[in-house]
Amino acid sequence: MKAPVTVVGLGPMGRAMAAAFLRNGHPTTVWNRTASKAASLVEQGAALVATPAEALAASELAVISQTDYKAMYDSLDGADLKGRVLVNLSSGSPDELRRAGEWASANGAALLTGGVMTPPPGIGGPDAYIMYSGPEELLDRHRATLRVLGDTTYVGADVGLSNLYYQAQLYLFWSTLAAYMHSIAMLQSAGVSAEQFRPFAAETVTSLGVDGPMGFLRIIAEEIDAGTSPGGENSMLMQAVGADHVVETAEAAGIDTMGPRALRDLFWRTVDAGHGADGLTSVMNVIRKGA
Numbered sequence: 001m002k003a004p005v006t007v008v009g010l011g012p013m014g015r016a017m018a019a020a021f022l023r024n025g026h027p028t029t030v031w032n033r034t035a036s037k038a039a040s041l042v043e044q045g046a047a048l049v050a051t052p053a054e055a056l057a058a059s060e061l062a063v064i065s066q067t068d069y070k071a072m073y074d075s076l077d078g079a080d081l082k083g084r085v086l087v088n089l090s091s092g093s094p095d096e097l098r099r100a101g102e103w104a105s106a107n108g109a110a111l112l113t114g115g116v117m118t119p120p121p122g123i124g125g126p127d128a129y130i131m132y133s134g135p136e137e138l139l140d141r142h143r144a145t146l147r148v149l150g151d152t153t154y155v156g157a158d159v160g161l162s163n164l165y166y167q168a169q170l171y172l173f174w175s176t177l178a179a180y181m182h183s184i185a186m187l188q189s190a191g192v193s194a195e196q197f198r199p200f201a202a203e204t205v206t207s208l209g210v211d212g213p214m215g216f217l218r219i220i221a222e223e224i225d226a227g228t229s230p231g232g233e234n235s236m237l238m239q240a241v242g243a244d245h246v247v248e249t250a251e252a253a254g255i256d257t258m259g260p261r262a263l264r265d266l267f268w269r270t271v272d273a274g275h276g277a278d279g280l281t282s283v284m285n286v287i288r289k290g291a
């Protein structure tokens with residue numbers, strides 16, 4: 001018999017997770033603040049319980065998927081957590097996760113955290129992976145069950161690490177796509193459609209990740225880890241002036257300029273800090289300093 005599992009939180013993500021456990025033959029108990037969201041899962045065989053305490057009593061393993069960590073405290077504070085393995089796959093800041101680890105320990109439970117790297121329809125699919133952090137033996141103990149959701153990628157013992165990776169990935173994802181949409185808006189001002197621009201954008205985004213003259217993900221990582229920032233033929237000053245032109249173009253297009261101005265300001269602050277002749281990675285000197 002497959003291991004029983006409890007799912008707390010039935011938003012789009014929690015529902016997809018509970019459905020994946022059910023599809024794979026795991027006895028699945030569900031609880032949600034709004035019980036009606038469990039209707040289709042009950043049809044698929046889930047046991048709906050009325051209280052978080054009953055949900056925790058049903059299985060050693062409880063997968064939590066809620067809007068944030070506050071929801072976990074609102075739901076589980078006061079319930080008997082002794083001996084439970086909580087796997088919280090909700091979004092939060094690393095420090096919030098570390099505090100949650102302490103809260104779990106103080107209540108006799110253990111906490112693994114995770115960052116889910118797929119939208120709900122991808123759960124259980126071939127490309128899904130979840131970055132876990134916390135005690136590795138907990139992941140090992142429940143890996144066969146958690147594997148149902150996607151690849152189980154362990155990133156470290158610090159329980160906050162999963163969401164440090166997760167927030168870093170989200171920032172990269174959202175800022176890249178926001179820049180893509182800003183670029184589309186600039187081009188639309190001259191009648192160019194999003195679809196006309198898409199192949200050019202795809203070329204740029206794809207080439208960043210592969211080796212070659214535009215393979216900047218590797219180039220930048222190597223420079224940062226080596227602590228170098230060669231200006232060569234691409235000085236920071238030249239790029240700051242170039243960023244001025246991006247802002248002017250956005251202004252002329254009549255679109256929001258907040259993103260382009262943030263980029264331009266970062267570049268000029270780097271030049272002003274004495275890095276005009278250095279390369280792009282010299283922006284790390286400004287980024288690391290904080291506000």
Ligand code: NDP
Nearest residue numbers: 009010011012013033034065066067071074090091116119
């Ligand atoms: P939702 O915000 O839709 O999650 C809603 C769930 O949280 C519901 O079960 C809701 O209960 C519950 N909830 C919220 N506040 C409380 C509270 N105070 N007390 C009790 N329950 C509460 O998010 P998703 O389902 O989309 O995602 C869940 C988590 O997964 C989030 O942290 C999200 O960042 C993360 N994630 C989501 C992805 C996505 O594409 N959706 C992708 C990767 C990660 P009720 O139904 O009663 O309102």
